[in-house]
Amino acid sequence: MPEGDTVWRSAHHLHEALAGRVLTSTEFRVPKFATVELAGETVQEVVSRGKHLLVRTESHSVHSHLRMEGSWHLYRPETMRRGRIRRPAHTIRAILRTDEWIAVGFDLGIVEVLPLAAEDTAVGHLGPDPLDPDFDRDLALANLGNEPDVPVFVALLDQRKVAGFGNEYANELCYLARLDPRTPAGDAPLGPILDRGVKLIRANRDRVERTFTGTTRPGQMTWVFGREHRPCRRCGTTIREISLGRTPTQERRVYWCPTCQPAFGGRDR
Template identity: 60%
Template sequence: MPEGDTVYQAARRLERALVGRVLTETDFRVPAYATVDLSGERMDEVVSRGKHLLMHAGGFTIHSHLKMEGTWEVYPPGARWRHPGYQARAVLRNADAQAVGFQLGVLEVLPREREDEAVGHLGPDLLGPDWDAEEALRRLSAHPDVPVAVALLDQRNLAGLGNVYANELCFLRGILPTHPAGDTDLAAAVDLGHRLITANRDRPLRVTTGDTRRGRNTWVYGRRGQPCRRCGTPIRSASLGRTELEERVTYFCPVCQT
C-alpha cells in the first residue's frame, strides 16, 4: 500500500496540473457519484492527509485513497493513457491537462463541510503543516499492550506510516515488531519516523539505509532470508495485525532486534 510520502508526491503532481485552473470536464466512474459534474469549478487546492488525497474544487472535496493498487496520473490533453480505460475511476480535465485516477480503493465527492467524515478520524499527519508529535505520542501511549508495529500502522495514532516504515523503524530502534508499545521508547520512534518520512517525501525511491542504490535502500523490509546488513543473520518474517483482516507481513532480524 502506498505510504504517506508516496501520497504526498501524488498531491504535488496533481497540484501542479490542476490548482488555479477551471475544470472543463469531470467523470466519476463509480455508481454513487456517476452523475456528479464539477465542470466549471476552480480547483483551489490538492493536499495529502496521511494516505488520503483531498482535492478542493468549489464547495466540494474529491476524496480518494489509493489502497494497494491505486494511482493518480497526469497527461497532456488528448494523450493516450498508460492503463486501460476500465481501470479509471475518476477523470478530471482542464484546458492544459487531464488527471486520471486508476484503481482507486476509495473515491467520493463530498460537500467540503463534510470532509471530516472522510479523514476526521486520522491522527496527526507526519507530513502535514499541523504535525503534532505530542498528540501522536499521547495516542500511541493510550494502548500500551498493542504490538509497537501495529500501533505505528494505526492511522488513528499518526497518519502516513505504512508497513515499510513500521518495519524499518523497529529495526533501527532495535526492537521486535511484536514488542508492546508501552515498553517502547515511543518518543524516539515518533521522532525517527518523522525524520525518515520527511527525508523521503521528495525522493523517487524510499531510502532508510542511506544507500540510494536500488536493492540497498531498506534494512529488513522485503528481505526475508537475506543476510542482515549489520550482523549477517537471515532476516525472518511473520504476520502481525490487530485482526486477521489487518495482518501485514513483518520483517525483522532476530539478533539485532530483541
C-alpha cells in the same frame, strides 16, 4: 507501495497542475458518483492527509485513497485524445479535466465526491500527519502510547494514531530502533521512534525512490522489509517473517532480525 510520502508527492504534483484552474468536465467511474459533474468549479488546492488525497474546489472535495495499486497521473489533452495513457483504460476510476491538464486516477481503492463541509466524515478520524506543516508531535506521541499493550508495530500502522506510516515504515522503524516488533507499545521508546519516522518520511517525500538505508540503489533501500530469508545487513543473521495485526483480517507482514531486534525482555516469545 503508496504510503504517506507517496500520496504527498502525488498531491503536490496535482496541486501544481490543477490549482486555480476551472474544471471543464469530470468523470467518476464508481456507481454512487457516476452522475456527479463538477464542471465549472475551480480547483482551490490538492492536499494529502496521511494516505488520503483531497482535491478541493469551492464547494466539493474529491476524496481518494490509493490503497495498494492506485495512482494519479497527469496528461495533456492531446495525449488523452490519442489514447496514450500508461495504465489500462479499464482501471480508470476518476478523470478531472481542465483546459491544460487532465488528472486520471487509476485503481483507486476509494473515490468519492463530498460536500466540502463534510470532508471530515472521510478523514476526521486520522491522527496527526508528519507531513502536515502543523504536525502535532505531542498528540501523535500520546496516541501511540494510549494502548500500552498493543505491539509497537501495530501501533505504528494505526492511522488513527499517526497518519501516513504504512507497512514498510513500521518494519523499518522497528529495525532502526533495534526493537522486536511485537514489543508492547508501552515498553517501547516511542519518542525516538516517532522522531525518526518523521525525519524519514519528510526526507522520502522529495525522492522518487523511498530509502531507509541512505542509498537508492535497487535492492539496497531497506534493512528488513521484503528481505525474508536473506542475511541482515548488519550482522548476517537470517531475516525472519511473521504476520501481525489486531485481527486476522488486519494482519500485515512483519520482517525482523532476531539478533539486532532481540525479543523484549530477553524472552523468546
